[in-house]
Amino acid sequence: MSRITAVEVFAVTVPFARRFVLGSGAVGTPDQAGAVVFVKLTTEDGVVGWGEQRALPSWSYETAETIAVVIRRHLTPILLELTPFDVELFHREANRRLSPSVSNGFPFARAAVDIALHDAAGKLAGLPVHALLGGKVRDELPLCSAIGVGTPEAVREHAVASADYAAYKVKIGGDVEADARAVRTVADEVDGKPIWLDANQSYRPAALLRLLDATRDVPGIHCLEQPVPSTDTLGLSRLRSLIDLPLAIDEGSFTAQDLSRAMRLDAADLVVVKICKAGGIRNALKTAQVALAGGVEVLASGLTDCGIGFAAAVHLFSQLELALPAELNGPELLSDLYVANLSIEAAVAAVPTAPGLGVEVDEERIRAEALDLALN
Known part of the structure; x- marks a missing residue:
């Protein structure tokens, strides 16, 4: 060795x-x-x-x-x-x-x-990394666009520019009126494709209920991610009993053990799996396995990774059943990925097949x- x-x-x-x-x-x-x-x-x-x-x-x-x-x-x-x-x-x-x-x-x-x-x-x-993990079940991974908090004009421009994407994660920031406008703006442009709302811990229950009431007639809203602080698992559980939109846990679940605890508290319908917060590929896979064994759906995500981290995520998620297209937004948001040999066409990433991650690092x-x- x-x-x-x-x-x-x-x-x-x-x-x-x-x-x-x-x-x-x-x-x-x-x-x-x-x-x-x-x-x-x-x-x-x-x-x-x-x-x-x-x-x-x-x-x-x-x-x-x-x-x-x-x-x-x-x-x-x-x-x-x-x-x-x-x-x-x-x-x-x-x-x-x-x-x-x-x-x-x-x-x-x-x-x-x-x-x-x-x-x-x-x-x-x-061998490619996915083979070390047990092998891929798909050759391609559809991607989800990530639309940040911004003015209606900026949000609309981003939604139009990302028309190839199969789904849209829309960031919301805690301002009910501004967030409702952003959600409606995206929905008007994406022709019924799934919309994944992500609050990044910016909401409290009363304001969140007002936002959901203001967007109740918006088509395509699939789920809501981490509205409350990461430490407030009980608050997430309480919200789940108050609303009819599926709730995803992200910052509140770094490890398989975190997710198991959240599941015991009935705090989530879905979990966001990220290699970064799990501490690596193998630990992220353990979180996903706990989720799937417990009836919690998996959402794939990253943290605006360059090409190395993006490729690692593609290998991991090529073998998992996902609730929505993978929100791996580095290729969409960064000016350079510092690698060659990634294949992404029409917002679909090909799973690398060369040994290791399958990319050439600059x-x-x-x-x-x-x-x-x-x-x-």
Whole structure:
């Protein structure tokens, strides 16, 4: 077995192609780039695995600095004793070194490493990542457009521009009148395609009930994601008994254990699965398996990933039954993905078939644009 001999970490500010705003604030704009941390693993045989993760502390607590320092100082000593196939052993040792406490410890840092492990393992085995997970059940993955909080004009322009997409996630920000206008604007343009509302914790029950009353006649609204704070699982459960729209849990469920607890409280009809919050591909798969075993539907999502994270998500979701098309919005929202060999046509991603993640990483550009975080 080929042991890991080197771990490198690079933080890069990645420009956005368009403004993208959540209920919790701006993720990025053409003038406000977001930080992405790339990880490169090299084995004693010279095989390379790449991982990545976006730093978005307004969504979860990890910053580019903490992701980089956790990988360099705490996860690298673990990795240098392992092979790329030792994914479960890596997570066990990471849990021992950095206790996950109630939920998940440094999941974004661990997810970047986990993706790199899968990439290297696939290359060593001569297999695509989805084959390491049990194999794909589809060759293509339809995508969902992500429409951020904005003016009616900006929302309409985005909806029209994303006409190829099979579904639409519409971000809502807590302003009942503005959100109702945005939902109606999208519905007017998408010809009955499914609309997935995402509040990103920005609502309280009374205001939410007013929003749902104001949009009751809007066709195509499929579900509502995480209206209340992530810690308020009981509030989510109470809302589920008050409204007739299916509720999805996202920020309130990072791990399979989190989801199991939410299910016991009857708090969700659907769960949003993201590699970043689960701490990696294999842990995200465990969450999905708990959901499907318990009658909770799976929604696929990411965190505006570049090409490495996007490819990892496509491999994962190629083998799962999904409630809606996958909301993997990096190709839609970023100006560059830092990889080649991704195939996306008419908002449908082809599942890569080459070994590992199946993408060619632009290492030269990543190295040239890497930030000096002064953490060595």
